[in-house]
Amino acid sequence: xxxxxxxxxxxxxxxxxxxxxxxxxxxxxxxxxxxxxxxxxxxxxxxxxxxxxxxxxxxxxxxxxxxxxxxxxxxxxxxxxxxxxxxxxxxxxxxxxxxxxxxxxxxxxxxxxxxxxxxxxxxxxxxxxxxxxxxxxxxxxxxxxxxxxxxxxxxxxxxxxxxxxxxxxxxxxxxxxxxxxxxxxxxxxxxxxxxxxxxxxxxxxxxxxxxxxxxxxxxxxxxxxxxxxxxxxxxxxxxxxxxxxxxxxxxxxxxxxxxxxxxxxxxxxxxxxxxxxxxxxxxxxxxxxxxxxxxxxxxxxxxxxxxxxxxxxxxxxxxxxxxxxxxxxxxxxxxxxxxxx
Numbered sequence: 001x002x003x004x005x006x007x008x009x010x011x012x013x014x015x016x017x018x019x020x021x022x023x024x025x026x027x028x029x030x031x032x033x034x035x036x037x038x039x040x041x042x043x044x045x046x047x048x049x050x051x052x053x054x055x056x057x058x059x060x061x062x063x064x065x066x067x068x069x070x071x072x073x074x075x076x077x078x079x080x081x082x083x084x085x086x087x088x089x090x091x092x093x094x095x096x097x098x099x100x101x102x103x104x105x106x107x108x109x110x111x112x113x114x115x116x117x118x119x120x121x122x123x124x125x126x127x128x129x130x131x132x133x134x135x136x137x138x139x140x141x142x143x144x145x146x147x148x149x150x151x152x153x154x155x156x157x158x159x160x161x162x163x164x165x166x167x168x169x170x171x172x173x174x175x176x177x178x179x180x181x182x183x184x185x186x187x188x189x190x191x192x193x194x195x196x197x198x199x200x201x202x203x204x205x206x207x208x209x210x211x212x213x214x215x216x217x218x219x220x221x222x223x224x225x226x227x228x229x230x231x232x233x234x235x236x237x238x239x240x241x242x243x244x245x246x247x248x249x250x251x252x253x254x255x256x257x258x259x260x261x262x263x264x265x266x267x268x269x270x271x272x273x274x275x276x277x278x279x280x281x282x283x284x285x286x287x288x289x290x291x292x293x294x295x296x297x298x299x300x301x302x303x304x305x306x307x308x309x310x311x312x313x314x315x316x317x318x319x320x321x322x323x324x325x326x327x328x329x330x331x332x333x334x335x336x337x338x339x340x341x
Contacts, residue, residue: 095209096160096185101291106167110141111256118321119201119234120144122334126232127153131197135224137186137233138204142168142179149179156191158184187216189224196229203332205235206295209275214298218310227341231312234321234334238297243269243276259284274298300326303335312337 103109123144127134132154139145139157141164149155149172159165162183172179184190186200187208198221208214221231247267255261264281279292298306300317307314315338319330326333 095213096207099207099209099294100161102293103161103164104291106141106161106164108256109164110143110167110171113140113143113202116143120147122321122323123148123199123201123232124151126230126336127197131195133193133195135191135193135195135198137189137198137200137221138202138207139168139181140164140202142171142181144199144201145179145181146172146175146177149177150175154180156180156182156193156195158182158186158189158191160185187213187220189220191224194224194226194229196226198225198229198231200231200233203235203295205233206297209273209294209296214296214306215310218306218312222311222339225339227339229339230315231337231339232335234332235298235303236295237319237326237330237333238274238299239329239331243271243297255284269297298333300333303333307335307337311340313340 120143127148134148134153134155136145136148136155136157137159139159140161142157145155145157145168157168157179158181159168160183165181165183168179169181172181182191186204205214205217208217225231247265249265251263251265253261253263262283264283265278266280267276267278269276274297276295276297277292278295280290282289282291303317304314314335316334316336317326318324318332318334318336319326320332321334323334324330
């Protein structure tokens with residue numbers, strides 16, 4: 001899926017054994033929750049509700065001891081949630097599930113993004129015969145997973161939104177393509193495989209709103225990435241000239257049913273939390289509905305430190321999927337990282 005602000009053209013754990021992951025029943029659709037994204041330059045947004053799943057016990061996640069200091073807040077919050085019977089799962093479920101209104105309509109989402117492929121070409125150019133099994137995080141409706149599976153890759157694709165994933169399954173079935181789709185939380189991945197290549201597009205990284213969930217994402221990826229394996233993802237670059245003002249604007253378009261849609265946007269950035277809150281009023285001829293999304297911005301040096309702290313090395317930052325040089329004015333950060341051996 002895709003995590004996106006409406007105005008895409010401009011703004012586009014701890015000690016070993018402490019954090020617990022939950023083993024999920026393995027069915028042809030594994031249930032849990034994940035996080036999502038959106039192609040830079042496109043118009044759509046994020047997703048809706050996730051479905052919880054049955055669990056078969058707990059399994060310790062071994063985490064880098066260097067994360068202890070950075071996760072004191074996580075430990076406190078974990079203990080508070082544990083007392084309420086929520087634990088780690090409850091923490092991130094609350095962070096993600098309340099931020100998915102923009103993904104309510106998988107069909108409209110798919111129509112908006114079906115012709116976007118510049119990120120697919122970037123991924124294709126990095127893959128080789130050594131990448132037999134690959135993992136996609138926040139896969140949405142299968143825009144990348146399905147064509148890569150057609151090319152012969154064994155694709156495991158996860159997303160937090162059951163409706164988006166169901167549409168992806170239907171699309172793959174119609175095209176006679178096999179993809180291992182599962183509904184999962186990217187901070188608590190439970191896949192039966194490891195890979196030397198994991199990717200996440202559509203600015204899904206901006207759905208990880210807290211330092212703790214960002215660290216949990218990298219540790220979860222680390223758990224499924226082979227030593228020396230590569231992790232590719234993108235996020236919007238923080239353009240302070242844009243973020244420093246409250247932005248209000250209106251857009252008009254035609255939806256998949258041919259109905260005129262007018263959207264009034266309001267975007268406000270909090271420099272303390274580094275979160276942009278985007279609220280929209282969507283008007284059709286006979287209906288009006290509101291939705292919102294919150295997006296976390298991460299700065300370049302902050303990203304480099306975050307990768308290193310979690311055991312990755314930064315290979316390159318690009319300013320676009322076309323591999324343009326990254327500058328202060330770039331709309332995006334395309335991160336190409338490698339897990340240290």
